[in-house]
Amino acid sequence: MIREMIVVEGKDDTTAVRRAVDADTIETGGSAIGEDVLKRIELAQERRGVIVLTDPDAPGERIRKIVSERVPGCKHAFLTKDEARGRRGIGVEHASDEAIRRALERVRGPETDSAGPGEIEWSDLLDSGLIVHGSSARRRERMGELLGIGYANGKQFYKRCLMFRITRAEFTAALEQLEREGL
Structure with a gap:
């Protein structure tokens, strides 16, 4: 249960x-x-x-x-x-x-108050082609699947990365998978 x-x-x-x-x-x-x-x-x-x-x-x-x-x-x-x-x-x-x-x-x-600042920065989304990119919506959708945080627009995706304390290691691993898939 x-x-x-x-x-x-x-x-x-x-x-x-x-x-x-x-x-x-x-x-x-x-x-x-x-x-x-x-x-x-x-x-x-x-x-x-x-x-x-x-x-x-x-x-x-x-x-x-x-x-x-x-x-x-x-x-x-x-x-x-x-x-x-x-x-x-x-x-x-x-x-x-x-x-x-x-x-x-x-x-x-x-995220809890004691968790400290998030590891993911807005610039990480920009550098990873998750915002302001021709296929950013599709890339965010797949990253959301890989990270287990669902699909969201750029601003909400960033908030979820912070709220759910996505680590740099999790983000990097998901991004590498995304690249392997050719997205």
């Missing part, structure tokens, strides 16, 4: 998560998260901890941001768009059991 409560978007996501692992979920009901749901997430964070597992799309990112801002200290699990792709769109409900388990195994926690 996973100790933390897993925040998902809806009933179908809960079904998919429970099919893959033994866990309890809190459903946001979509990106218009109500105050009562946010209070339940706060309580869950105090008592058990929270893992946010939302769809890898704009509404999913909006939910992740709302929850993170309101409930500090949440952990995050990410599915790639390919892992979450189904016949009717992209979502946790379309992911295989294995993809959900893999995302939950690679869960990332936020």
Whole structure:
């Protein structure tokens, strides 16, 4: 059983998560998260901890941001768009059991006050072609997969590198893999 409560978007996501692992979920009901749901997430964070597992799309990112801002200290699990792709769109409900388990195994926690400054600098993203580059979006998408922090625009990618304390060694290893893949 996973100790933390897993925040998902809806009933179908809960079904998919429970099919893959033994866990309890809190459903946001979509990106218009109500105050009562946010209070339940706060309580869950105090008592058990929270893992946010939302769809890898704009509404999913909006939910992740709302929850993170309101409930500090949440952990995050990410599915790639390919892992979450189904016949009717992209979502946790379309992911295989294995993809959900893999995302939950690679869960990332936020930076703590004692963690010190992040190792990754904005210039690292620029030098690595992750921003201001012809294929920077595709490169960030793959780097997000390799690092387990999901896809994000340049600014959010940088924030995630800091928030999840991505080390220079992790960043370099992922970048080397990216280069081996010819991206």
